[in-house]
Amino acid sequence: MTRRWILAAISAALLGLGVLVFLHPDRMISPGPLSKSHSELATDCFACHLPLRGASQDKCIACHALADIGLRTTKGLPLPLTSPAPKVAFHQQLTSHNCMACHTGHQGATRILGKRQSFSHELLDPAVQGQCQACHAPPSTEMSPRIARNATA
Amino acid sequence: MKFGLLFREVLPFFLALAALAIAALLIDALLHFVDAVWVGRYIGIPGVLLIIGSFGYSLRKHKLIAGGNPAGLLRLHERMAWAGSLLVLVHAGIHFNAILAWLAAAAMLVNVGSGLTGKFLLKRAWRRLGETGAELKRQGLSGPALEERMHWDTLTFNAVKQWRVIHFPIALAFAVLAAMHIIAVFLFWGWK
Numbered sequence: 330m331t332r333r334w335i336l337a338a339i340s341a342a343l344l345g346l347g348v349l350v351f352l353h354p355d356r357m358i359s360p361g362p363l364s365k366s367h368s369e370l371a372t373d374c375f376a377c378h379l380p381l382r383g384a385s386q387d388k389c390i391a392c393h394a395l396a397d398i399g400l401r402t403t404k405g406l407p408l409p410l411t412s413p414a415p416k417v418a419f420h421q422q423l424t425s426h427n428c429m430a431c432h433t434g435h436q437g438a439t440r441i442l443g444k445r446q447s448f449s450h451e452l453l454d455p456a457v458q459g460q461c462q463a464c465h466a467p468p469s470t471e472m473s474p475r476i477a478r479n480a481t482a
Numbered sequence: 483m484k485f486g487l488l489f490r491e492v493l494p495f496f497l498a499l500a501a502l503a504i505a506a507l508l509i510d511a512l513l514h515f516v517d518a519v520w521v522g523r524y525i526g527i528p529g530v531l532l533i534i535g536s537f538g539y540s541l542r543k544h545k546l547i548a549g550g551n552p553a554g555l556l557r558l559h560e561r562m563a564w565a566g567s568l569l570v571l572v573h574a575g576i577h578f579n580a581i582l583a584w585l586a587a588a589a590m591l592v593n594v595g596s597g598l599t600g601k602f603l604l605k606r607a608w609r610r611l612g613e614t615g616a617e618l619k620r621q622g623l624s625g626p627a628l629e630e631r632m633h634w635d636t637l638t639f640n641a642v643k644q645w646r647v648i649h650f651p652i653a654l655a656f657a658v659l660a661a662m663h664i665i666a667v668f669l670f671w672g673w674k
Contacts, residue, residue: 331647332647332650332651335647335648335651336651339651339654339655342655343655343658343659346582346585346659346662347662350582350662350666356580357580358580358583358663358670359579359580360579360580361579362579374670378669378670380669382672383670383671383673384672435579
């Protein structure tokens with residue numbers, strides 16, 4: 330009799346937990362909170378993941394149109410300029426389109442993802458490779474104008 | 483007498499638990515030292531396989547399998563479950579958000595604690611039963627008289643055996659929580 334009650338109590342608790350997994354997957358199974366811009370997808374795992382195949386770059390591109398990355402928001406509005414010189418939109422010219430190589434949706438998840446492919450400038454179109462100042466602030470030394478001239482030469 | 487009980491019963495129990503925690507911390511420190519924390523992500527797999535393998539004793543005990551010496555299977559159950567729990571504990575160290583994974587790890591530790599409790603309780607009960615029986619036989623008792631005198635010790639032993647009534651649901655809870663965690667990982671993780 331006691332055993333039956335213990336089993337019933339444990340089964341009820343496990344059932345409750347199972348329900349919580351479906352209601353709050355962000356707290357129950359997510360490896361970390363999503364970035365602020367993706368926070369509205371917190372409980373919609375399949376917005377980014379394919380069943381049994383993980384996060385999918387096709388799902389990324391479905392919202393972040395490749396032609397718009399770095400130029401327009403996902404709603405098609407132009408991105409506000411953050412500096413006088415507009416940054417180079419380089420995603421369109423990448424030789425490899427593997428979003429997860431550089432980006433992770435879950436904050437802090439890099440601890441379990443291991444060593445990721447670091448950004449390689451070799452992936453950039455050669456025409457963009459020389460425009461260092463398009464992405465990097467120039468150092469304030471006397472040599473920097475010469476370096477910039479050499480890079481664009 | 484009190485010190486005897488402490489060294490013979492209580493200390494080994496806590497040492498077995500402490501050894502698990504210390505070994506997990508050492509492996510975790512080693513993985514950090516060699517910059518291989520990511521290994522913890524995979525180390526849960528052999529851990530789970532070891533724990534599944536340890537269920538051979540439970541299957542034998544419930545007569546679901548016929549082969550194998552129960553005493554040998556019990557020793558294997560203890561060792562495989564301890565080693566598997568160690569690997570899963572190291573694996574659990576890399577999870578930092580998912581409640582389900584933490585619950586599965588907590589249930590596993592309760593299970594290990596329950597298993598060690600049962601191990602020492604049963605060992606103690608067996609020894610007490612044997613010692614009492616031998617002493618009564620030395621005093622010349624036999625047959626119904628011996629059974630009558632042994633009645634309360636036998637009841638004590640049976641009561642200890644009832645511990646399994648608790649251990650099984652704890653193991654079941656752990657198995658279900660671990661299965662839920664593993665299914666979630668398979669469902670959302672990209673195995674590439």
